[in-house]
Amino acid sequence: MSEPKSLFDLPARPVQAATSSGAGKLDVVGVVGAGAMGAGIAQVAASHGHVVVIADAQESAIVRSRASHEKAAARDVEKGRMTRADADAMLARFTYIEGVGPSDLAAFSRCGFVIEAIVEQLAPKQMLLRELEAIIPAGAVLASNTSSLSIAALGGSCMHGERMLGVHFFNPAPVMPLVEIVPSIITAPFVTQYARNLVTSWRKTTVLAADTPGFLVNRVARPFYGEALRIREEGVADAATIDWAMRELGGFRMGPFELMDFIGHDVNFAVTRSVFEATYGDPRYRPSIAQQRLVEAGFLGQKSGRGFFDYQDGTSKPEASRDPAVGQAVFDRIIAMLVNEAVDAVQLGIAAPADIELAMTTGVNYPKGLLAWGDEIGAREILSRLDALQQVYGDDRYRASVRLRRAVASGQSLLT
Secondary structure (H helix, E strand, O other): OOOOOOHHHOOOOOOOOOOOOOOOOOOEEEEEOOOHHHHHHHHHHHHOOOEEEEEEOOHHHHHHHHHHHHHHHHHHHHOOOOOHHHHHHHHHOEEEEEOOOHHHHHHHHHOOEEEEOOOOOHHHHHHHHHHHHOOOOOOOEEEEOOOOOOHHHHHHOOOOHHHEEEEEEOOOOOOOOEEEEEOOOOOOHHHHHHHHHHHHHOOOEEEEOOOOOOOOHHHHOHHHHHHHHHHHHOOOOOHHHHHHHHHHOOOOOOOHHHHHHHHOHHHHHHHHHHHHHHOOOOHHHOOOHHHHHHHHHOOOEOOOOEOOOEOOOOOOOOOOOOOHHHHHHHHHHHHHHHHHHHHHHHHOOOOOHHHHHHHHHHOOOOOOOHHHHHHHHOHHHHHHHHHHHHHHHOOHHHOOOHHHHHHHHHOOOOOO
16 A cells, blocks of 8 residues: 555545644644553643543543642642643643543544553554544544554554554653654654654654664663663672662662662563563563562562562661672673663664663663763773673673674774
């Protein structure tokens, strides 16, 4: 099938078509899924002048979403970021829908951009997108906030996958500046540009990522968790010491274990397993049995009161050993894996070097871009660490990117 010149060409009710040059052609935004992510995305759109339709199958989610919007508006008024009149006007732009059946989704027939943020499972998302596709106007764009599922698989389930793409926000959506724009091999180029322009108009920083497992940030960040888990399992250092090393020596805001506890092990483990399975068992992304056991036991981190650390009343966090030699060994190993992953992302065409640097500093608040950090440490030193690890462990997990080897051989910057 030839690419349509406009979404207006698609066989559905015609409305003014989205274009690559403007973001305001279709002003009504739809969000399906009123959990933390969906409610946050809806808040972002409404705060930038859009009428927003938000739906969820659970009444409790709609109640929480409405309350979170009212609380956010009140906070903005209190801090002087918004007048009371403007806050009331923003809240009036929301339409809340309980239910996601055909009659409920009819409310999305006036939306120009609809993003789903429901459970992170392929089949329910595919079913929802097919239902939405039959309802929304011909000029509308469909998006998924998935963090790791195949956009091609989602778009491929639609009649017109060319108007569907990934638009991945980070939690909390109103605060985190980064959004990954992820077209599939089906997505029409002007749809990608339209979505990027729209999200940029919401004062978000966008990066373009390929439709590969984990996209950009979740893929490149895997060693921060995975290698830390491996180091702990080997008995090289405990969780508190590894966290201390990455904060004090690496400048990270949070160590890997406190960050996993903060994210939630159900979420973090699921992403790791998804990337591992989608890459056909690449050992770089092998999940940790120790983390799996936490999930199975219900020890999900801060939200359950216990993860790698205990957050219940009366408990205190264990002290790090603060051994400089151990700390340096931990940092050197994890940073080498992170740099190698970023270099390989360039090699595999997942994203441009500039977008990788921007994504890791704004999406997960890394203190430096990983490619620049690799140049600072030295590509030869990074390669030496990886080769030494691979020799000791005999594990393809530590294989160096061919791009890293070429950079060492040519003396070129990892950023080029």
